Amino acid sequence: MSSDIKTIGLIGAGHIGGVLAELAVTAGYNVVLSNSRGPETLTETVEALGPHASAASAASAAESGDLVVVSIPFVAYESVPVEPLAGKTVIDTNNYYPARDGVFPAIEDGSTSASKLLAGHLPASHVVKAFNGILFSHLASLGRPAGAPGRSALPIAGDDAEAKAQVTDFLHRIGYDVVDAGPLAEDWRFRPATPAYGIPFGGGRPDFWAADPHPAGADEIRRRLQEAEPVRALGGELPDDYDPVRRD
Ligand SMILES: NC(=O)c1ccc[n+]([C@@H]2O[C@H](COP(=O)([O-])OP(=O)(O)OC[C@H]3O[C@@H](n4cnc5c(N)ncnc54)[C@H](OP(=O)(O)O)[C@@H]3O)[C@@H](O)[C@H]2O)c1
Structure with a gap:
């Protein structure tokens, strides 16, 4: 591995964190997983991932990771x-769902966003938004080697060029091309209820969570990012039957 990123720390080891851990191990990284209940609850997950995986507290996972994913x-x-993440690149996969997270008025009125709040909480880290707009099961199965037909692309957004280069390299190694959507403030282009959110990887179906995985390349992602409308992105409502964290 030519990159200086050897170990991925994961804060959150659920649907998305678990899939990313698997993809990362397959790509040759070490992974350190963490959750809210403690490392002893991740024993089976770590055993299934093999010798390059371990579990720790969130603080230790943050400390161990050369690159750290927050997926909670x-x-x-x-x-x-905060402190163990200082100076590091942090991938933010999180979405704001008022039905799950409670209502944040400052997000609702557009004066801030979930990404900006995390970035504000981690002032010495470089936050890059990624993986928030693909269903975990689609993420698990759409990775392809570089140059392979049907390789999909994922959008990223962030303010630090070096951090985005690290994240781009990570995505390339786990099987995805990258579309740079711009600074972190542009991440509204792939938030829930935008055309780039989930839909491309469900073959264009608005109910993408019920669709088989479908490859979507960089041109399609770029087009869908351009189609996003700010008002809809900020106040987006999803259908009643959409459960972003369902476990089947
Ligand atoms: N599901 C998807 O397809 C999908 C796709 C894109 C983005 N997202 C977004 O990505 C984030 C994670 O989604 P998910 O579906 O992976 O959620 P999930 O399956 O519910 O997993 C959440 C993980 O976060 C851990 N966690 C909760 N609070 C924590 C804390 N304070 N410190 C450390 N770990 C904590 C949980 O650990 P415990 O189980 O021990 O509490 C669990 O491992 C969410 O913001 C979601 O909106 C989800």
Whole structure:
């Protein structure tokens, strides 16, 4: 591995964190997983991932990771350890769902966003938004080697060029091309209820969570990012039957 990123720390080891851990191990990284209940609850997960995986507290996972993924219910963002993440690139997969997270008036009125709140909580880290707009099961199965037909692309957003380069390299290694959507403030282009959110990887179906995985390349992602409308992105409502964290 040419990159200086050897170990991925994961804060949150659920649907998305678990899939990312698997993809990362397959790509040759070490992973350190954590959750809210403690490392002893991750024994089976770690055993299934093999010798390059271990479990720790969130603070230890943050400390161990050369690159750290935060993939937890957004409402818990203030529990993310701050000091061990100083100077590091942090991937933010989180989405704000008022039905799950409670209502944040400052997000609802557009004066801030879930990503900006996490970035504000981690002032010495470089937050890059990624993986928030693909269903975990689609993420698990759409990865392809570089240059392979049907390789999909994922959008990222962030303010630090070096951090985005690290995240881009990570995505490339786990099987995805990257579309740079711009600074973190542009992440509204792939928030819930935008055309780039989930839909491309469900073959264009608005009920993408019920669809088989479908590859979507960089051109399609770029087009869908351009189609996003700010008002809809900020106040987006999802259908009643959409459960972003369902367990089947
Ligand atoms: N599901 C999807 O397909 C999908 C797709 C894109 C983005 N997202 C977003 O990504 C985030 C994670 O989604 P998910 O579906 O992976 O959720 P999930 O399956 O519910 O998993 C959440 C994980 O976060 C852990 N956690 C909760 N609070 C924590 C804390 N304070 N510190 C450390 N770990 C904590 C949980 O641990 P415990 O079980 O021990 O509490 C669990 O491992 C959410 O913001 C979601 O909106 C989800």
